[in-house]
Amino acid sequence: MGENLFNKVWKLHKVKTLPSGQDQLFIGLHLIHEVTSPQAFQMLRERGLKVMFPERTFAAADHILPTDNQKRPFRDPLAEEMIRALEKNTEEFGIKFFGPDTDYQGIVHIIGPELGLTQPGMTVVCGDSHTSTHGALGAIAFGIGTSQIRDVFATQTLSMSRPRVRRITINGTLRKGVYAKDIILKIIAELGVKGGIGYAYEYSGPVIENLNMEGRLTICNMSIEGGARAGYINPDKVTFDYLKGRKFVPEGDEFDRAVSFWKGIASDEDAEYDDEFVLDAGDLEPMVTWGINPGHAVGITEKLPMLSDSEDREVASRAYEHMNFHEGDTIRGKKIDVAFIGSCTNGRISDLREAASVAKGRKAAKGVRALVVPGSRQVALQAEREGLDRIFLEAGFQWRLPGCSMCLAMNPDKLRGSELSASSSNRNFIGRQGSPAGRTLLMSPAMVAAAAVMGEVTDVRELL
Amino acid sequence: MLVSEESIRRVIKGRGMPLPGDDIDTDRIIPARYLKCITFDELGKFTFYDERYDENGNKKDHPFNDERYRGAEILVVNKNFGCGSSREHAPQSLMRAGIRAIIGESFAEIFLGNCTALGIPAVTMEAGAVSELMDFTGKEPEAVLTLDLDKKIVEAGLPGGGNGKVFKIEISDSAREVFLSGTWDTTSALLSGKKEIESKAGALPYLNHFLMQGE
Structure with a gap:
């Protein structure tokens, strides 16, 4: 029997078995940002340690950045202190930092692929759970904590146990108005938010093969919301075409040699898996979450579930209480206060194009605050070249500067009170968007734009 | 490798605190606005902040506000505790609020790894x-609960002292090993393989102009 990509890459990077029985795994690419790294740098100093491979770590500024004005110093002194700490730390330890004033500023999971830093067959870690995003390029990528960041700094390795691998095959052909976001929300709704614990997810099948790289990034991004620390897609022509010409990707003969390595690292035709799940996406409709975790999702024409049918009755009941929704309600027609387009899940150029195609020639509904936050400076510049910024501005949406923004509201972009937000981000946890009483509905960027112009949750297919 | 006695986690005794609910995410354990810091030192004050205080700062009903659980050291939780964000600020905050061990039905993986890296055993039991x-x-x-990682049991002592009910716990062999040997801080174990690390770097195609094709 053949091997799957995950096990091939793991073996390639295994340094040795540690006395605990865990594997010592070499990390090919380490990405850091301002929120989870300062304490790790401090631990290095306290122990008199250096960064072993500084050229394999790259830093981004994203979580804390304001999106209205990024002139230094930032108005929020704590935000300024955090970025200054990252500037100082990266300089002291010899790490490349794509800072706020550079052309490659952006969300760490947007700029990694954009720069071609993330490549097939690598191990990629970052102190951020959405590191699973990078698996879209055929890498093993997962989030770690700050003590593990310290370990990667000091040794370029981690102590890890190898997870099992579940292949998720998506069959069928997507209908118009249905996007990668809808697929991953459906997978999480089916397998549950705990379903992936102990697994890495391989996404495959015709629907995945036909997705462009940006859609693949969206799917892998939310693996962690289904409990899977890593998710990946086998590298193919889409991957190689995406990578060619990017800043950190080799050229000429070396590129050809790279492609040959990348092809060899993909799962074999007869690869074995620990588990399989098959989904037909042919009749999938736009998905919207109604509750307090990303598994609480229904199709736009469906009714909200009855508590008596729920496997997680306690959580579902808490969800209804927080959201002020009721069993049997339709999600369609819920009046929204805020529309947020952006995040590492859906802040890429194709996401902005899809949202702009809905916003074009329409106006944000009265009373709706609509924010468009590009995932990176490069995404923003490309969108401006295509005139997407003008489409959004004419439609009454705010066109803001790149950052994580209202996905987790560490900057001034926050919900107020119990506002209801249509959001292209990844988490609808209680309080996630900055107000303890705030309420989040996750959906695709096109669905967010539709909700913004109609003032209520709308089936985007009616506007296309 | 030198291991200090203080790092060994064999038996942890302390009062328990029940914190019911599935899927308690790390945003709830420590809201994002408290991540605006460059040290973990102050985080103990903000554990479950938005569940413990209303918008005016008045206390709400929550185990961490309950005087009866002041000083409790072992948290008892349900399924998928610590899901969501990878923020180590979550277990750091629990640790600084006095928690030394967690017993639950299941844990999210990143959270579990973070707990282990801090020397906080997170062990599981049947529902x-x-x-x-x-x-x-x-x-x-x-x-008082007595968590014994060597025997893989937790004993719920009688209020007046004496032997109480004993429950079997589960913990991965590797986590149990690092707690019993006091080697849960992995940096030195990893550093001891410096030569092997360098030789691995020398064999990876993408660090060597793809002149080799892996195995």
């Missing part, structure tokens, strides 16, 4: 046993 232990700690806040 029925968790529910029984939660009821017990609910009724008997003064009772």
Whole structure:
């Protein structure tokens, strides 16, 4: 029997078995940002340690950045202190930092692929759970904590146990108005938010093969919301075409040699898996979450579930209480206060194009605050070249500067009170968007734009 | 490798605190606005902040506000505890609020790894046993729990002292090993393989112009 990509890459990077029985795994690419790294740098100093491979770590500024004005110093002194700490730390330890004033500023999971830093067959870690995003390029990528960041700094390795691998095959052909976001929300709704614990997810099948790289990034991004620390897609022509010409990707003969390595690292035709799940996406409709975790999702024409049918009755009941929704309600027609387009899940150029195609020639509904936050400076510049910024501005949406923004509201972009937000981000946890009483509905960027112009949750297919 | 006695986690004794609910995410354990810091030092004050205080700063009903559980050291939780964001600020905050071990039905993986890296055993039990232990700690806040990682049991002591009910716990062999040997801080174990690390770097295609094709 053949091997799957995950096990091939793991073996390639295994340094040795540690006395605990865990594997010592070499990390090919380490990405850091301002929120989870300062304490790790401090631990290095306290122990008199250096960064072993500084050229394999790259830093981004994203979580804390304001999106209205990024002139230094930032108005929020704590935000300024955090970025200054990252500037100082990266300089002291010899790490490349794509800072706020550079052309490659952006969300760490947007700029990694954009720069071609993330490549097939690598191990990629970052102190951020959405590191699973990078698996879209055929890498093993997962989030770690700050003590593990310290370990990667000091040794370029981690102590890890190898997870099992579940292949998720998506069959069928997507209908118009249905996007990668809808697929991953459906997978999480089916397998549950705990379903992936102990697994890495391989996404495959015709629907995945036909997705462009940006859609693949969206799917892998939310693996962690289904409990899977890593998710990946086998590298193919889409991957190689995406990578060619990017800043950190080799050229000429070396590129050809790279492609040959990348092809060899993909799962074999007869690869074995620990588990399989098959989904037909042919009749999938736009998905919207109604509750307090990303598994609480229904199709736009469906009714909200009855508590008596729920496997997680306690959580579902808490969800209804927080959201002020009721069993049997339709999600369609819920009046929204805020529309947020952006995040590492859906802040890429194709996401902005899809949202702009809905916003074009329409106006944000009265009373709706609509924010468009590009995932990176490069995404923003490309969108401006295509005139997407003008489409959004004419439609009454705010066109803001790149950052994580209202996905987790560490900057001034926050919900107020119990506002209801249509959001292209990844988490609808209680309080996630900055107000303890705030309420989040996750959906695709096109669905967010539709909700913004109609003032209520709308089936985007009616506007296309 | 030198291991200090203080790093060994064999038996942890302390009062229990029940914290019921599935899928308690790390945004709830420590809201994002408290991540605006460059040290973990102050985080103990903000554990479950938005569940413990209303918008005016008034206390709400929550185990961490309950006087009966002041000083409790072992948290008892349900399924998928610590899901969501990878923020180590979450277990750091629990640790700084006095928590030394967590017993639950299941844990999110990144959270579990973070707990282990901080020397906080996060062990699992069957749903029925968790529910029984939660009821017990609910009724008997003064009772002492004795978590024995060597024997893989937790004993819920009688309030007046003496032997109480014993539950079997599960913990991965590798986590149990690092706690018993006091080597849960992995940096030195990893550093001891410096030569092997360098030789691995020399064999990876993408660090060597793809002149080799892996294995």
